[in-house]
Amino acid sequence: MISEDRIKGIIENVLREMGSGEISTDLRTREATVSDDDIVDFGATDLRKQLLVPNSANEEAYLKLKETTPARLGIWRAGPRYMTQTQLRFRADHASAQDAVFNSVSEEFIKEWGILEVSSKCKDKDEFLTRPDLGRQINDETAEILRKNCVNKPKVQIVIVEGLSSTAIEVNARDTFESLTQGLKGHGIEGGTPFFIRNGRVPSMDSVSEVLQPEVTVALVGERPGLATSESLSCYIAYKASTSIPESARTVVSNIHQMGTPSVEAGAHIADIVVKILEQKTSGIDLK
Amino acid sequence: MRLKTKLFGTLYEFKDLNDVMAKANEEKSGDKLAGIAAATVSEMTAAKEVLSNITLADLRNNPAVPYEDDEVTRIIQDGVNEKIYNELKNFTVAEFREWILSHETTGADLRRASRGITSEMVAAVTKLMSNLDLIYGASKIKITAHCNTTIGEDGVLAFRLQPNHTTDDVDGIRLSLFEGLSYGAGDAVLGLNPVYDTVEPVSNVLRMFHEIKEKFEIPTQTCVLAHVTTQMDAIKQGAPADLIFQSIAGSEKGNTAFGLNASVLSEARDLMLKEGTCEGPNVMYFETGQGSELSSEAHHGVDQLTMEARCYGFAKKYKPYIVNTVVGFIGPEYLYDSKQVIRAGLEDHFMGKLTGISMGVDACYTNHMKADQNDIENLSVLLTAAGCNYFMSIPHGDDIMLNYQCTGYHEVPSLRETLNRKPIREFEIWLEKMGIYENGKLSKRAGDASIFIK
Numbered sequence: 001m002i003s004e005d006r007i008k009g010i011i012e013n014v015l016r017e018m019g020s021g022e023i024s025t026d027l028r029t030r031e032a033t034v035s036d037d038d039i040v041d042f043g044a045t046d047l048r049k050q051l052l053v054p055n056s057a058n059e060e061a062y063l064k065l066k067e068t069t070p071a072r073l074g075i076w077r078a079g080p081r082y083m084t085q086t087q088l089r090f091r092a093d094h095a096s097a098q099d100a101v102f103n104s105v106s107e108e109f110i111k112e113w114g115i116l117e118v119s120s121k122c123k124d125k126d127e128f129l130t131r132p133d134l135g136r137q138i139n140d141e142t143a144e145i146l147r148k149n150c151v152n153k154p155k156v157q158i159v160i161v162e163g164l165s166s167t168a169i170e171v172n173a174r175d176t177f178e179s180l181t182q183g184l185k186g187h188g189i190e191g192g193t194p195f196f197i198r199n200g201r202v203p204s205m206d207s208v209s210e211v212l213q214p215e216v217t218v219a220l221v222g223e224r225p226g227l228a229t230s231e232s233l234s235c236y237i238a239y240k241a242s243t244s245i246p247e248s249a250r251t252v253v254s255n256i257h258q259m260g261t262p263s264v265e266a267g268a269h270i271a272d273i274v275v276k277i278l279e280q281k282t283s284g285i286d287l288k
Numbered sequence: 289m290r291l292k293t294k295l296f297g298t299l300y301e302f303k304d305l306n307d308v309m310a311k312a313n314e315e316k317s318g319d320k321l322a323g324i325a326a327a328t329v330s331e332m333t334a335a336k337e338v339l340s341n342i343t344l345a346d347l348r349n350n351p352a353v354p355y356e357d358d359e360v361t362r363i364i365q366d367g368v369n370e371k372i373y374n375e376l377k378n379f380t381v382a383e384f385r386e387w388i389l390s391h392e393t394t395g396a397d398l399r400r401a402s403r404g405i406t407s408e409m410v411a412a413v414t415k416l417m418s419n420l421d422l423i424y425g426a427s428k429i430k431i432t433a434h435c436n437t438t439i440g441e442d443g444v445l446a447f448r449l450q451p452n453h454t455t456d457d458v459d460g461i462r463l464s465l466f467e468g469l470s471y472g473a474g475d476a477v478l479g480l481n482p483v484y485d486t487v488e489p490v491s492n493v494l495r496m497f498h499e500i501k502e503k504f505e506i507p508t509q510t511c512v513l514a515h516v517t518t519q520m521d522a523i524k525q526g527a528p529a530d531l532i533f534q535s536i537a538g539s540e541k542g543n544t545a546f547g548l549n550a551s552v553l554s555e556a557r558d559l560m561l562k563e564g565t566c567e568g569p570n571v572m573y574f575e576t577g578q579g580s581e582l583s584s585e586a587h588h589g590v591d592q593l594t595m596e597a598r599c600y601g602f603a604k605k606y607k608p609y610i611v612n613t614v615v616g617f618i619g620p621e622y623l624y625d626s627k628q629v630i631r632a633g634l635e636d637h638f639m640g641k642l643t644g645i646s647m648g649v650d651a652c653y654t655n656h657m658k659a660d661q662n663d664i665e666n667l668s669v670l671l672t673a674a675g676c677n678y679f680m681s682i683p684h685g686d687d688i689m690l691n692y693q694c695t696g697y698h699e700v701p702s703l704r705e706t707l708n709r710k711p712i713r714e715f716e717i718w719l720e721k722m723g724i725y726e727n728g729k730l731s732k733r734a735g736d737a738s739i740f741i742k
Contacts, residue, residue: 057741068459081698
């Protein structure tokens with residue numbers, strides 16, 4: 001077994017050698033002996049700690065300043081172009097973002113969770129991306145399904161809105177929901193019937209609220225992914241939501257993911273906000 | 289005006305000039321979203337044929353948004369040189385296109401013409417241009433502007449250095465700035481998009497830029513791209529800025545949504561001329577992008593290309609140093625995929641040049657668009673060939689603050705070397721002095737930000 005540190009050491013050596021234009025043949029023989037468990041995940045490198053500039057004028061200061069920014073710096077070059085490893089990492093991060101946007105939340109995931117699934121007026125992902133107006137609305141049939149299956153006029157209605165990241169929903173929505181529900185219970189507040197809106201945008205929370213008329217609506221929405229993470233979830237909360245409320249009436253908690261606010265912590269935080277909104281009977285910029 | 293045509297046995301009729309203009313556009317998802325696009329490619333072609341026979345006078349007399357209703361229309365119409373207009377007004381759009389492309393027509397002719405035309409004419413002729421027409425036409429038009437250095441000279445390709453940071457951390461911004469400089473970026477402007485749009489953080493970054501510029505004697509411009517009113521407050525309180533920035537739209541209503549109007553921009557320009565730190569006379573920096581009017585419901589039923597052209601007509605009034613379209617930033621509901629973004633980038637650049645402004649492009653895309661880094665590398669090569677004044681540059685093309693991707697620091701030397709372009713002259717001399725350049729190319733030390741932190 002080769003330890004992770006040892007592999008890192010090997011990689012660093014190789015990179016240094018690549019910088020000087022030589023590739024050790026030694027590596028090729030070594031590589032063949034690495035077992036699956038020892039293969040380094042090339043998407044897991046902490047870019048802040050990685051400095052690829054050979055013989056830099058001030059390595060210590062470089063690394064120290066790199067700690068202050070997630071920007072892809074100190075990445076060196078092949079002629080004027082990118083090094084192969086940084087180019088691959090960039091493509092990998094973009095692939096992850098695109099997968100989050102263009103793939104849908106799996107039906108199994110919703111089934112296993114055991115919540116109701118409905119859809120916005122968008123019939124597929126393509127229409128969802130090009131018709132934001134339809135992603136905000138639901139049709140009459142969907143309204144009927146909600147009326148039949150959900151608690152009418154609940155104090156708090158939680159909806160899971162697919163938004164622009166299916167990954168965010170699959171990775172972070174359920175834990176956030178459970179923690180939020182627990183938090184509300186702690187305050188003696190029972191939520192309504194939760195459901196999932198496929199191909200929904202943020203304002204779809206208004207359309208469903210007009211049907212079910214909760215006092216407070218909480219929407220957990222997949223955020224448009226950046227390259228840093230494709231798992232970021234946002235939460236939008238509104239008092240007496242309807243299609244006529246302004247954007248400024250929404251209270252927002254964003255960046256719910258492992259490297260931002262972790263889902264369990266976020267759920268508890270959202271519960272506290274909901275309690276405040278119920279007390280003050282307002283949300284968004286008017287909430288104190 | 290003839291508003292109908294026959295093609296392969298089918299008669300096509302259009303409601304009015306705006307309808308012809310919208311349907312003559314190359315396909316854009318934003319025009320579909322607005323419900324004004326041609327239903328078929330045949331209808332689009334028919335609209336182009338109708339448009340090709342419209343005269344420039346018809347376009348002058350039928351502005352996209354009425355004169356009485358819209359400040360942007362008034363600024364464009366009132367800015368027309370009537371003598372030059374009279375020479376051009378009987379051209380049909382087809383003839384205007386062929387005149388632009390003719391070997392007989394020089395760049396100087398085109399610059400002169402730009403003073404006698406309206407944005408609707410610029411948009412109309414663009415709709416009849418193929419992609420290579422747009423590249424060829426733009427490549428004839430040299431537009432220079434001067435702030436501390438002159439941008440837009442022949443054979444020069446400049447870059448904005450965009451060292452954005454998720455929390456405006458000055459150390460993080462500084463490292464990104466140094467690394468960009470070490471690749472030869474930053475001759476157009478050192479320009480940050482701030483997270484916090486308030487006077488103090490904006491002033492802090494402006495001061496930091498100024499100090500670095502002074503310390504290393506960098507011949508360039510500085511700017512922090514907050515809202516124009518925030519920058520004005522910062523400058524009034526003594527913050528050093530070479531350029532003042534604002535995003536603008538092609539209608540008065542669109543500008544209202546951005547929190548500005550013509551008099552605010554005039555005030556900003558006057559303030560810069562009085563209290564800015566630059567030589568001038570070009571002290572303004574504007575950004576635009578197809579679709580922003582529709583997104584703020586300020587498009588008046590007009591297509592996104594025409595609205596974009598009007599942004600440039602509006603910008604021209606303020607004699608900007610630089611203007612760039614942020615072409616792929618707005619998302620797939622306006623520009624669906626790489627094909628549409630590449631087309632829009634070429635259109636915008638050509639329109640800016642034909643309007644007579646110093647035009648750059650933020651060749652970019654978001655993660656919910658069907659585009660990737662290869663597509664904007666393609667676009668940047670096409671635009672360099674077209675004579676684009678400048679591009680953006682960010683670490684590895686990944687903007688950690690705005691969450692989109694555009695041209696990276698590495699594109700700076702790559703595009704210059706591949707297409708034989710140079711940095712702005714004074715900046716190139718500085719790069720040689722700093723040892724970043726050697727004999728007109730990156731030196732062995734280039735790419736090491738820490739040469740600035742010894």
